[in-house]
Amino acid sequence: MTVEILLTYGVLLLAITLFVTEKLRTDLVAVLIMVILPWTGVISVDQAFSGFASNAVISVMAVMLIGYGVDRAGVMTIVAKFIMEKVGRKEQNIRAATSGAVGVISSFMQNIGAAALFLPALRNIGKRANIPASKLFMPMGFAAILGGTLTMVASGPLIILNDLLVDSGAEAFHLFSVTPIGLALLATGILYFYFFGRFVLPKAKGTESLSPSQEVKATYELTGDMTEVSVPEGSPLIGKSIEEADLWKQFDLNVLALEEDGSKIYSPWRKTQFRAGQSVAILGSDDQVKAFTEAYQLQEKGGLDRFANLENEELAGFAELIIPPKSPLIGKALRDIGFRKTYKIEPVSFVSPDGDREDVNEDPLEAGTTMIVFGRWEDIERLKASREFAVVTEVVPPLPDHQKDKKLPALFSLAVSLTLVLLGFQLSLSFFTGAMLMILLGVIPKKEIYPAIDWKTVFLLAGLIPMGAAFEQSGAAELTANAIIGVAGDWGTIAILFIIGIITMLFSLFMSNVAATVLLVPLVIMMGESFGIDPRGLAMLVAVSASNSFLLPTHQVNAFIMGPGGYRNADYLKAGSIMSILFLIVSVFMTYLLFV
Incomplete structure (x- = not known):
């Protein structure tokens, strides 16, 4: 074990301790880790600050602007009204309906985009139904993540999976190969919050101040x-x-x-x-x-x-x-x-x-x-x-006449963004194009541009990205994966599936889920060939389990809803731990049923 690996484990342990104890605010912990890592020599200074230029962080900033503009134009008032007319004011029904909708949308667009699209509508619904933001935002965010398992183009890990399979000489999956697993996971998440949401979700109203x-x-x-x-x-x-x-x-x-x-x-x-x-x-x-x-x-x-x-x-x-x-x-x-x-x-x-x-x-x-x-x-x-x-x-000051009806410009800007995403352009570029259109068309006044962005979320994500780079570059990730998978080789098929699901979940908490997939898929393919288990099934389990990121606000969707929902790390541990266990059980069972 090298010095770099020991240092990386030490920084990771510090991060986990600070996250769990909440001695420091979450975004400050991320910035602290970002500053410590280059001093250890594990990564360079450029790598430490690369998070600010990452596609994930830029995408989050862009979708915040898009969501703000759509909400400000009054579009989400109409959406909220429609949803409430259909499902009423009952908290469980609202959670189930919005979770199902955002989950389906996440099946064909990035989950952060789906979450950002629904956040203003959910905020509006909460105000109308007098339901705290903390009771609605986390179920919606989790559903956006779960929706990323519905199709092979719904999330980064599933998109990269087929490339990895082809490189290894295996047959690629078709678009809906993962859909049975995704539907089971999304249904599990919706039912979990429908029946147990009142027990696991915090009562605090969050940072959404009363009007x-x-x-x-x-x-x-x-x-x-x-x-x-x-x-x-x-x-x-x-x-x-x-x-x-x-x-x-x-x-x-x-x-x-x-x-x-x-x-x-x-x-x-x-x-x-x-x-x-x-x-x-x-x-x-x-x-x-x-x-x-x-x-x-x-x-x-x-x-x-x-x-x-x-x-x-x-x-x-x-x-x-x-x-x-x-x-x-x-x-x-x-x-x-x-x-x-x-x-x-x-x-x-x-x-x-x-x-x-x-x-x-x-x-x-x-x-x-x-x-x-x-x-x-x-x-x-x-x-x-x-x-x-x-x-x-x-x-509330009345809007100037030229600001009173911006629904069409807002919808046009949103449509441009979504079209670009569906055409395969990068998420950050697509959504920032839409955000700039909203600014140029007067949907978002210039003085409201920077307040529309939750800068704590931006620094949280930018600070955590270098941790993943250090974990991968130092060799700590490969060492950990080989050690755990080596031990699992002596156990039965079900145990092996659970071990793969757990290690993928843990890796995805502290490094990019795409990076975790790239690292683990070749290992589990070799493992499957050695133990007589379908390697494609194990690879699919890795790509699906890379979305099992509910324990901490390290996933970009969880980071995105943390501020508006007023959530603490303990809230993610409380609701996310049960969700993670359910995700693990369902994904392993479905993988065993379909591929083993």
Whole structure:
């Protein structure tokens, strides 16, 4: 054993210790390893910093920009709305649906691209359904990795596998040779989080901070969701005003908007009458909405259709107002000042200075009264210039006119990126082309380019790449592989398959999964020939097991979701250890079934 191998083992042990104990932040551990390695002489300075120019790191930066642009343009609001309409708000159903979708997408594009594509939609869904990011992002990320085992072009290890087989004189696999294994693995991952997600996923909300609207809703414990109903011919609601229908007192509902003949009225005045054919956006609990629709024979549409802009937190939301001491409204009730008619904002709740909840329409306003309102930010923004109210909530500034509809440029940029990937161009170049298109077309403003990138993730990946180079270049990887495989030779076929799966998993945690495949495939081919086991089956197991990277955030997908999900290393160990064991069992069983 050479000095270089001993030094590499020492640095690897240090990295594992720091990752597990969390004495340092993950990205700082990676940078520390990157700095230590060239001082050992195992790799050169250029190799130590080569991670910043690697295809993986550049790809991650590019997909962050792509994801940010698509989300900012409002595309993912539509996607989130569609998913929630199909699967509802149940946490397990959302996890299963999004995991299945991202897994399938990963079968024909790089898993980091699939994860980046779905992250904004999942963030939007989490906000709508009030589900913490930490409950959604990890299952989606794991599914993206598992989806990389569905076809022979879904991940780097499977792509390189056929080249290695042909070089050794063996027959190459066809496109769907791995699909039975991949389907079993993806189904296992989906079922794992569906039934056990609540036990293994952290409760923390992650670094996804609450929006101003969400903070107001959480602080004042506001319940209920936005729903759209239509008024059919013959409804007893026709001809009644909002006040006469007694929505506030009898049903505890708020009318957020009306639409008739294509014209929308936001926060309609209490004297506004209902007419046949109207669409109405209301705010309230499911039970209250049901009672209202049954009483007036209305047609419930579920989520918002014509008023989807009210669900976009960049356009509308809850805000907190306070009546200042010198407000001319002191002593007056909302109905006296025609609040809705004047300001186009819907009052939801009052809290008097002594903390009591009051009637939002009848009780006179006092100095210090807190009003919780819902409306479009552009309408709430206008209150800032008035003497009547003090706006406490940070109002989301309205987008300039030229920024309001960038869905088509965003989708065009994304389509260009995906087309380039499918045509075989390098992932980093393909996605950076799309990112630059988004910048040039105004989807991403220039001042938002750098904040859109999670730099901790960039440094984490760039710092870990040299560790893989040192492990391979020093000879530590080959020494370890030969030693373990040599011991396994005396055991049975199943034991050999498990050993190959375990060693590939461990190698893939600390070096490129492609490098692990290149290193191990020739060894297992020789091993298969010696022990009378189909070498192609063992090689397939290596390429599949190279995706078994769930224990630590060293895989680029895990690193990508770590920041937004607020995950710690311990979270990956908790959820990832079980996933790794399940992956190992399923992949070994399927390999044995298909190839042995």
